[in-house]
Amino acid sequence: MNYLAQRLLTFPLVLLGVSLLVFFAIRLVPGDAIIAMLGTEAGLLTEAQRASLAQYFGLDQPIVVQYGRWLMGLFEGNLGISVTYGKPVLEVIIARFPLTLELSLLSMLIALAVGIPAGVFAATRADRPSDLTVRVFAMLGQSTPSFVVGLVLIYFLSATFRILPAMGTFTPLFEDPLGNLGQMILPAITLGFSFAAAVTRISRSAMLDVLSDDYVRTARSKGASQRDVVWGHALPNALIPVVTLSGVEFGYLLGGAVIVEQIFALPGLGRLTLDAISQRDYPLVQGAVLFIAFNFLVVNLLVDLAYAALDPRIRLGGK
């Protein structure tokens, strides 16, 4: 079976597995959904009230039936009702998602804009002092947690310029693009910091690989300039591992947004998840986790497909 068909066939299977895991994980929480919803007031319910509530939410059915119903609901976009917001979970998530998506895309952009040139620069000067400097910085960058980067950025801003990043009210991108960017730039740098380091390392090593390939030597012997060889001949091939890394990393950016949104008090999907956990809003936790995992899987599938389209060795299932 070729790679594409295999990838497309296992995708729904993995999705099903993810839904199973999230569904049953939430059911491991001590206490049932009624207690989760009513808190201590659940103790005031009579037996009959409890039973009718259980029947209303389908909790009197066997667990397999409950899962089946929940899964059917998913296909209709029904993720349940958030306990804290009293609104459909999907609606709450969709309202918060644009911020997290923008944050992730922006930090990815920053990481690529810094990492690729830095990696190429280092590769073309392999083992010289400038290469070593880039590598040391990349290593340090990869070892610095995002919350340390964020705190340091906030500290320098407030200590040197006596300004604090605008926190609290969030400015949507389409209402005030500049105000929005001003608010998002620090969080994006924070989130993209270690990703930029990873991009630097990957593009450096990929570039080193490609530069020793025969076709690059051919280009050189035909008299192509160093700039043509590096940016025109070598870079397109060296970018393939960078694309793969970016796909995988995108999911981590979505996850990492949890911490960054917390530091900068941004009302995105990550903070929503965190708040839902502390408020024990299990339908919302379940929905948000499922939503992020789903996005992560789709992005990875798209990257794999794009990758396969670019490289016939993968498309045809050979090595």
Place this chain on the structure above:
Amino acid sequence: MGLLRAVLRHPSGRIGLGIIVVFLVLAVLGAVGLTPHDPLKQFVVDRLKPPSATYWFGTDLLGRDTFSRLMLGIGESFLVAFASVAVAATAGTLIGLFAAWWGHLWDGVLMRIMDVLLAFPAILLALLIVAIEGPGVVTSITAIGIVYTPIFARVVRAPALALKAREFVEAARTFGSSQGYILSRHLLLNLVAPLTVQITLALAWSLLTESGLSFLGLGTQPPAPSLGVMLAESKSMMTRAPWLMLFPGLTIMLAILGFNLLGDALRDILDPRTRERTA
């Protein structure tokens, strides 16, 4: 011993190992109570003191000694990191080995389960587990252990499959070696090199995840000092007492850097094929 000598000859291996040894010593001294001050005692008259000869790294809002708290915090973070990587490496290695050895349906089922776990960004899966179990050290260990299990399963499965097809394994089977003997002697022993590299790098990630969870208030619970908790507490006082942010921040960074450097060095030494390809 040969490996240790090779690590010490490798520039980043030397630095990485040095950092880790210093931190381990600090953690052990902290664990047996040999800290400059009592890490939980509140010296009320000495609140928010900057670094000095008495309080090397200053004191916090409650007058507790930052250096002593850091020593305990390193221990706490290392404990979670080592325990969770032990969980992940053991579970992942067993799953990867059996998937490769049994093959067919088992391979498919086990590796798809690993794919499902990999579908969650690490911190998110950890959050889900913390949501179920409630925050705490044991939860952190379980959560981080589960998060990194699939990575070990993948690292083990591919080379195990290749080894399974080799003549010496074929030969061992033909003259009737037991499955357990072949799995441990012929497969596992040949996987020690990639596993060592992976374990070292996983220690760096799990330190990162642990401090992130603690920073969010979902890992180690106060008043027990933990690097993430100390940083989270420093945020509101960063302009008045920047040392509260500086030292825990540097400590986390150095600890992660140490394992990253050592991991890179070990990969260079143990896995020469990738030497050219890694930065």
